[in-house]
Amino acid sequence: MQLVRNHEQVAVEDLHTRTMTASAKGTVAAPGRNVRQKAGLNRAILGKGWGRFLLRLEHSARYHGATVVKVNPAYTSQRCSRCNLVDADSRKSQAEFACTGCGHRDNADVNAAKNVLAAGLAVTGRGDLADRRSAKRQPPERRAA
Numbered sequence: 001m002q003l004v005r006n007h008e009q010v011a012v013e014d015l016h017t018r019t020m021t022a023s024a025k026g027t028v029a030a031p032g033r034n035v036r037q038k039a040g041l042n043r044a045i046l047g048k049g050w051g052r053f054l055l056r057l058e059h060s061a062r063y064h065g066a067t068v069v070k071v072n073p074a075y076t077s078q079r080c081s082r083c084n085l086v087d088a089d090s091r092k093s094q095a096e097f098a099c100t101g102c103g104h105r106d107n108a109d110v111n112a113a114k115n116v117l118a119a120g121l122a123v124t125g126r127g128d129l130a131d132r133r134s135a136k137r138q139p140p141e142r143r144a145a
Contacts (some may be wrong), residue, residue, distance in 0.1 A: 001057060004066035011120025012054065014070035021045050071119035080104055081114035 003010055021042040026032030054068075061068045077097075079086045085101035092098050097108040106114075 001060035001064075003057065004061040004064045004068075007066060009067045009069060009120065010057065010061065011069045011071055011116050011123075012057070013073035013076060013116055015050060015073055017045060017051050069120040069123050071116055071123060073116075076115040076119070077108060077112040079111075079115050081106070081111050081118070 023042075024032040024035045024038035026035075032038070058068050060066075075086045078088050078091055080090060080097075080099035080101060082104040083099060083102040085099060087100045090097055090099050090101075091108060093108070095108055096105075097111040098105045104111075
């Protein structure tokens with residue numbers, strides 16, 4: 001896989017497809033809403049084979065000596081990659097990101113990818129595997145007096 005042959009580290013969102021594709025049917029007492037739309041979304045998610053891709057990526061990374069880092073996906077698409085402000089209003093559309101704090105504009109997917117990469121680099125800088133919040137911290141930057 002070219003991704004791990006050309007890069008020493010690959011950062012991915014730790015998406016839980018099983019919970020993402022849970023049924024929206026609900027119960028008899030509390031029926032679900034938009035069940036058909038949710039079923040279509042579930043088919044699309046499962047049809048992409050995200051889990052299979054990640055498995056293949058991890059296997060290929062071990063073979064080529066690369067590392068796959070899974071990062072928490074929370075707010076990666078709402079956080080500004082320049083100033084780190086998290087605001088749902090910054091995500092103007094599926095494709096457009098415009099930070100309400102600093103005015104930074106970017107493609108929404110590119111902005112999210114920058115956030116995932118930054119989180120992956122931060123995880124490896126602490127030396128943990130991104131399973132939980134790390135007890136290891138990088139020393140704080142010293143400011144000149």
